[in-house]
Amino acid sequence: MAAITAPLPTRAAPARRRRTGGRASWVTYLVAFAFVGICVAPVLYIIIGGFRTNSEITTDPSGFPSTWHLSNYLDVLESSIFWRQVGNSAIAGLSTTVGVVVLGVAASFVLARYRFNARGALYALFAAGLMFPMTVAITPLYILIKNLGLMNSLAGIVLPQIAFALPTTIIILVPFLQAIPKEIEEAASIDGASRLGFFFRMVVPLSVPGVVTVGILAFIASWNSYMLPLFVLNDETSYTLPLGVQAFASQYSVDTARVLAFTSLSMIPALVFFSLFERRIVGGLTGAVKG
């Protein structure tokens, strides 16, 4: 960085302006600020709305709270329904993530480092999964889950979520595992490691960055998923947060402020999770685009 931004002969200046060196002008800041505002304003509307009273919202829908009421938020935080849904979402999200990571790494390892006849076909099978969106499969999936006796159970959404996350996972991880230099593998086998020893001692640690990306994507997808829970979870006690938000919004449609508070609180985990791992996700996207 320092080398690039260091003063160079004037002829190189335009290049620096374009990329690393150039200072953004006030126009850039203005546009960036406006765009960020558009992205954030509706979210702020939801959050701030939760601090208002219903009569305020009715008489002045776009105003600020005259006094900031905490009661809507406290009501939600005290309700067992909200926490049960947070728990359900967390269990479903974590189970999905663990399942995707374990199955995905193992299968990607096979596809990346073993040579066997069906390898191409197997890769094509998973890659074809990208063409099969859940929308198409949802009704038979629902019937399958009903027949397996998994209706209203979190397992009924976790298993399909793992399955539908596998194509992306494998497509991201296979190039990652292929990039591990052959020399490391040769050294390991000279030192007496078996293929599986190599897998557990070298591949698993080396693939951590890719695994983290894949895991985050799977977790956020699970946390936000709507269609599958809508079909599989009919019993309110098994609801995950998205279903909970919707049920709450229709049940308390006159109590707008409380709906806004409920909605605000339900987005916090995904936002926190994302802010923590933002670099990883963007990094993973870069890899996926190039791969």
Place this chain on the structure above:
Amino acid sequence: MSDTEGESSLTIMTSPEGPSAAGDGARAASSPAPRARRGGRVDWRKHLEIAVLSGPAIVIFVAFVIFPVVMAAYYGFFKWKGYGPPTEFVGLENYVTIFQDATFIDALRHNGFILVMSLVIQGPFAVGLALLLNQKMRGRSLIRVLIFVPYVISEVIVGTGWSLMLQTNGAVNDLLIKLGLESWTVDWLSNPDVAIWSLMVIISWKYIGFAVILFLAGLQSIPEELFEAASIDGASYWQIQRRITLPLLGPTIRIWAFLSIIGSLQLFDLVYIVWGQYVAATAGTSTMATYMVVNGRNAGNYGFGNAVAVVLFIISLVIALTYQRFVLRRDTEGALTEGKK
């Protein structure tokens, strides 16, 4: 582990790109004899490992992705209420019904509109914003986090929030009145001339951050030297953008467009959440997927719903394959042959 085993694993675990790589070819040619001698035992072990490692993923993938898709095709030929095995075979009747149903044709038209408008609205905006944000500026990482916020929060939250804001007596109309634009106030969600544009606003708001971040990631991978070389040759800022940045960003744009097209065809959540199952069709925002759920599962016509799923799938597949064949080919070609050069 013995040395011989280590050696054999070297032969097996060579470059994943297979014997086409020159080095591998040579090695494979030079070592067929020892491989054949030990082949049986080693292969058995290798295949066991392959089965144990990839088996669970294959089983769960086939059971919950492939099998349901195949079953959708099968159920689509039946009149079936969803319980017991389907017995009333009706052939193509469901499909005839679908294409004679004006509400399906409407839904299909809406999908097409959403597809085109998503590309037209989000694409240029996102490219412009990515170019702009790819400069050194204060708070850049915070900006990146904030523009990703709409993409990260769930469709339900987006739908609930926007539907409250867009109601007749909601925040948007109230804001317009405060700004003295009372004549601009509209029934954003129920006026059929306006509703689909409201949907486009919600969709663009939700997904444009993803496009921007994707393009920013693509811009990061363009080598700095190219810009330096171009500017030394006297190219202007705009020439550099047009001749170097945009072409090199091409693969990223094409992949984004592909994801956007597939997403537009499959759109369900936002419409179903904001408009609900009865209103979408009259408000002019229904999609093939909402049509499928409303006229399939919700109406108890599972056979019919599956036929809709098949139509949706075939349309997506044809568009996806055409796109891959004609647009993405030059991108994937490079990736596939990379190991062989």
